[in-house]
Amino acid sequence: MKISCVILTMGNRVAELNRAVESALNQIDGDVEVVIVGNGADVPEVSATPPEGSAATVKTIRLDRNTGIPAGRNRGVEECSGDVVLFLDDDGWYANQKVVAHVRDRFATEPDLAVISFRVMDPDGGVGQRRHVPRLRAGDPERSSPVTTFLGGASAVRRSAFLQVGGLPERFFYAHEETDLAWRLLGEGYRIEYDAQTVMYHPQVPPTRHAEFYRLNARNRVWLARRNLPWPLAVLYLVDWIVLTLIRERGSGVALKAWFTGFSEGLRTPAGERRPMAWRTAWRMVKLGRPPIV
Numbered sequence: 001m002k003i004s005c006v007i008l009t010m011g012n013r014v015a016e017l018n019r020a021v022e023s024a025l026n027q028i029d030g031d032v033e034v035v036i037v038g039n040g041a042d043v044p045e046v047s048a049t050p051p052e053g054s055a056a057t058v059k060t061i062r063l064d065r066n067t068g069i070p071a072g073r074n075r076g077v078e079e080c081s082g083d084v085v086l087f088l089d090d091d092g093w094y095a096n097q098k099v100v101a102h103v104r105d106r107f108a109t110e111p112d113l114a115v116i117s118f119r120v121m122d123p124d125g126g127v128g129q130r131r132h133v134p135r136l137r138a139g140d141p142e143r144s145s146p147v148t149t150f151l152g153g154a155s156a157v158r159r160s161a162f163l164q165v166g167g168l169p170e171r172f173f174y175a176h177e178e179t180d181l182a183w184r185l186l187g188e189g190y191r192i193e194y195d196a197q198t199v200m201y202h203p204q205v206p207p208t209r210h211a212e213f214y215r216l217n218a219r220n221r222v223w224l225a226r227r228n229l230p231w232p233l234a235v236l237y238l239v240d241w242i243v244l245t246l247i248r249e250r251g252s253g254v255a256l257k258a259w260f261t262g263f264s265e266g267l268r269t270p271a272g273e274r275r276p277m278a279w280r281t282a283w284r285m286v287k288l289g290r291p292p293i294v
Helices: 014-025 069-079 099-109 159-164 177-187 213-228 231-248 253-268 279-287
Strands: 003-009 033-039 057-063 084-089 113-121 154-158 191-201
Touching (some): 003 014, 014 033, 014 084, 057 069, 069 159, 084 099, 084 159, 099 113, 099 154, 099 191, 113 177, 177 213, 177 279, 213 231, 231 253
Parallel strands (some): 003 033, 003 084, 033 057, 113 191
Antiparallel strands (some): 084 154, 113 154
């Protein structure tokens, strides 16, 4: 089972990119095919090279413009030849050299497994961020479990399943594209697992560092519901998130204004193809601990 690794870069973190590539190339029994995608930028020259005797390779492609995270990763998958594709942020790196061997074993022996979401650890020893554990009960990051979504930049996906459901929704640009993919995979009968044994390091940075975070977060939540949920669930999902956002951001008028601007945009603009999940898929998500209303 061949393993590929897609790394997106804007070309502005050369040292970090080199570290990410090195951590993928140096996997024991890995022979990883690394594909670096310059998302509207030239790919910097990296010094990391495959170990002697390894069949690992490094390939680079440049996109003419910044097409967003989902489109960039989709282009990377198109360039891959692996049965399993790792997605790695250019400022992240694998914690040890056994990650790929573990991932390969799991996918080889579990044919209904579509995605592994990795455990993300703070390299400085911090407690980590709750959002990095993709389930409601996120208090114990060392506990593995089935989940209904995953972290895009810290994951491994079965390429055939990824392509079967159409990959990541490119119009999302940033935020919730992984959940859209995850829901469609669940609808096809696949499993998604948070695996605490697969560890990557990533600096602790808040998602709000992105200027458009609140707007895109809200817009894409609306698109996610419109594309994937039966209408009764879509209404409940969006009402829940309005309430949660009002509670969480009640002290920030700027954040609320941006969020509701994005929410309105999500209602007014095309969301893409609508393929509402079956009610049995929604019930399966309930049994997995995260009904599609929150």
